[in-house]
Amino acid sequence: MLEARSLQFAYPGQKSILFPDLTLHTEEQGILLGQSGKGKTTFLHMVSGLLKPSQGHVFVNGIELSQLSARELDSFRGEQIGLMFQKPVFAPALSVWENLLLACSFSSKSPDQVYMKDLLSLLNLSGKERRKPQQLSSGEQQRLSLARALAHKPSLILADEPTSALDDENCEKVIHLLKKSCAEASATLLVVTHDQRVKQSFQRSFTL
Amino acid sequence: MNALYIAWKNLVFRPLSSLLTLLLLAIGAGIIFLIITLSSQLEKSFTSNLANTDMVVGAKGSPLQLILSSLYHIDAPTGNIPMAEVLSLKRNPQVKHLSMLALGDNYAGYRIVGTDDQFANFYELKPASGSLWSEPMEVVLGSEAAIQLQLTLADTFYSIHGLDQENDHRHDQSAFRVVGILKPTGTVVDQLILTSLQSIWKVHESHDHEESASSEGQPHVHSEDCEHDHHDHDHEHEEAEVEEDREVTSALVMFKSSLGNVTIPRMVNEQTGMQAALPAIEINRLLSLLGLGSKLLSALAWLLMLVAGLSLFIALYNSIKERRYEMALLRTFGASPFKVLVLLLNEAIILTLAGCVLGFALSRVAMLILIANLPSQSMYQFQILGPQAEEWGIIAASFVLGLVAALLPALRVYKIDVSRTLSGE
Structure with a gap:
């Protein structure tokens, strides 16, 4: 479960951005809509503990992130949160499979390789385990990014603009996959986007 | 996946820069090893032949x-x-x-x-x-x-x-x-x-x-x-x-x-x-003359090692610049900055140790060639020896050199702003 309460953030020399309150219960799927430059990524980073809010509180599974030490926050994130970035980023020296393993390397849970295999086949990436990520098409990279966010079985998935680069058909597919795989993994999902096409796929929606 | 494996993969991913650093390290260490084994064995042949002659x-x-x-x-x-x-x-x-x-x-x-x-x-x-x-x-x-x-x-x-x-x-x-x-x-x-x-x-x-x-x-x-x-x-x-x-x-x-x-x-x-x-005096004089040459050579070899260290420094400095997304990514997976630092240091450690081992092998191959070409009636009886105490010292010293050369750029991982890096700024 995720709860953001009266969050504010100020970049140096700029006015504070005020963020709406947001609550998602366990296994709920929601969307946060907002125009470019409104602070969508900032919100996502605050919620995932990468950025410290100047005001307000974030609770993930009942734990307030600001109460954790830097080290605790790192390992909490490693175990509970899966992130999907706007721009797919991978470790280029490692294979597709090793990139998935890498995502699990820093949490105390040991990687569930059977589950990871299932993820790859669900996302239509079977047989590409030994490729390098940069050898995949951009669609495949997007799906790998999703697989990686799910690989360590986090309880919360945060996706940043997962559909912005896709056409209508693929947009629908990715959102479908995202929702389906999060439901199968019993993970809470929050998608942050400016893409209005995605809105009707979610019951819970918030606006910046 | 352990940190050494990831470091190894990263080294292989950049073969040219890794190879250059490795070769510089190996040649530098090899020359130092060769000088050490040669001069100690030479000194031994000289002193063992003093034969109690006053x-x-x-x-x-x-x-x-x-x-x-x-x-x-x-x-x-x-x-x-x-x-x-x-x-x-x-x-x-x-x-x-x-x-x-x-x-x-x-x-x-x-x-x-x-x-x-x-x-x-x-x-x-x-x-x-x-x-x-x-x-x-x-x-x-x-x-x-x-x-x-x-x-x-x-x-x-x-x-x-x-x-x-x-x-x-x-x-x-x-x-x-x-x-x-x-x-x-x-x-x-x-x-x-x-x-x-x-x-x-x-x-x-x-x-x-x-x-x-x-x-x-x-x-x-x-x-x-x-x-x-x-x-x-x-x-x-x-x-x-x-x-x-x-x-x-x-x-x-x-x-x-x-x-x-x-x-x-x-x-x-x-x-x-x-x-x-007096043999003791004359041989000391001779060995100090030889020692002068070997000192010069070893100074040169240390210079080579230093260049190798510098090359390691530059390679890592550039690669961290290029790899900051990857570093930020590791942070989102729950890696503390220290763990990312260790990952980078592992690359330097692998290179330095491989350089030392390769250099050691090179020095022994050089000794083999020397022995094969030495006339058989020569008084010098050179042997292929395992690492001597002094050579372990060199290995430790180059280990420290590699670590220091890597530590300076690797400490930059502490400065990576994960949020900014990932949002593409």
């Missing part, structure tokens, strides 16, 4: 040459000295042992040394087969000489005048007969052919008639190509000659106490026509 007396000339020719058998002798003078020195109460040497002949490149029974006080002479020489023209072979010359007991051979085998002046009137072969001693004796002084005199009696003799009793400087006989003596008086009128090349001296070191050399140099040289 002083060497011989004809006037270069003291170092006297030591090299009489103790190490690698240079030409300085000339001859009258035996009478040597025998009077032997009677000095400070002298414990004195062994005379007559040098100047060889067989197939192996030097023939005429000496007396005192020689056994300086070197360990234990026959592996046969016995020591007793009659003139009987020889005893050093272990290595016996193997290389393929001579066994009762074999005979003719010696060649001079110290190199190319000389065509063969003493073919009288043949030497092998009566014994010595056990290996690890000293220069292994490479020698030993016989009595009388044998050497006998061999040279016959052809003294053909060559112009130098004036009696006067030592003459031994010429470079050893054309001149240094054992020659006035042949007109040959028949009447008593042993004491003969000449020898040099004598090894052992003192009763260290007091002899102070008084005897001075006495010899001032009051006789001979020269006294």
